Amino acid sequence: MTQRLQDRTALVTGSTSNIGRAIAQRLAAEGAHVVVSGRDAERGEAVVAGIRADGGKADFVRADLDGSREASHALAAEATEVLGGRIDVLVNNAGIYRTAPTLADTDADALDQLYAVNVKAPYFLTQAVAPRMVADGGGAIVNLGSWVARLAAPSGGAYASTKAAMESLTRSWAAELGAQGVRVNAVSPGVVRPPELDPALSFSENMTVGTPAGAPGHPDAIAAAVAYLASDDARFVHGSVLDVDGGRANVAVVAA
Template sequence: MTQGVVAQRLEGRTALVTGSTSNIGRAIAQALAAEGAHVVVSGRDQERGEAVVAGIRADGGKADFVRADLDGTPEASQALAAAAADTLGGRIDVLVNNAGIYRSAPTLADTDAESLDRLYAVNVKAPYFLTQAVAPRMVADGGGAIVNLGSWVARLAAPSGGAYASTKAAMESLTRSWAAELGSQGVRVNAVSPGVVRPPDLDPAVSFSENMTVGTPAGAPGHPDAIGAAVVYLASDDAKFVHGTVLDVDGGRTGVAVVAS
């Protein structure tokens, strides 16, 4: 290696990131591309997706947009897997199951059947069927890495948002199950559990869940780049001995006692 040149950790690899047209997903796509991966940016909004791709290319990275509406049906997930593989030259080395929705039906009494079904369709069934479609490709190609997105609310309960939290608990549980099932076949499966992450496009004057970070070691919401960096680690060979782990990137919210002052 030429002196002074730093090797990119994902050089020559391909990646599919769902829900990557904004916020955390966008940061993940940007981080993977910055480490050399050819990234498929995916989401429902073509204009935003193409803007993310343009930004990655402007920085010297490789990216393409594939539109997808992951509604929880096997067909939608299978179609994305096939289109992404075609775009990436036939293989997907890294899959990031980031796409998800949050329904602000806060309490048990306020959650109707339609909202609950939609949450589970997008947050659990869609990544389940997408992983079902992509994992055999990875095995056939000699291995790969899958990174799921959990949430701090999956393990630290709040008095609202229980339906959403349960979908993230499901993804963290599936992470361990898939690691057990796929690890011996060369596919590593892990998850990142974000804490309160402030959307970078939000008006700085607007408060964003700061109350949930009071008393934590970080003391403030995080930036999406922190999640992107964690995903890069789990996707890379730096984490080759890491299987079935949920990596908390939450400013210490779940790991450190928060004492009210």
């Protein structure tokens, strides 16, 4: 594998499982010193151990990104220290999905928590990290959106709106920070099968019927896209949302 991120540092939120774990592993394999972050220390240390066993460099920093400015700024400060004084790449991956099928079923607490974790937490984390990136001469920020931000479904609108917010912030931050050397982009995943699931089990197969891919994706596909956007290969890419969704959002879905 290429070493496009050799001697760089990266903070990946929500990286103790699934997509975030795959991103942390890929950035480390590309040469970055990665801070794995999440609420579960046991899982986080397991991810770190795996990266180190493969010859990569990683450390775990526990964080509960509850949407408060204090929590996000504290993570930025600790990760910066662990990474030797700088963060070259920030991946805003941490997020939650609260089951709220319809407008009528969404209560105030659920909506507040979705926006706290999915929007406010990465907002304040970026607020803390970006100025230091500018001072250090540049960096790359990659946000995680979702296909549901642009292809509406009759349920899950509250969650979809948080991902739409992150895709909008991606463009706004790109406009604000690009001239100062910080590139901001996003990856929009489609239906992804967590690798710990038995491949024989059906997982949201109905959501991929009729798409060009025809099946759920693997977290490694998302990780590869993030690694590209974080690297100098994407030096001319600003404010983009890269769809990695098997064609779900952009190609007409035909029922089987």
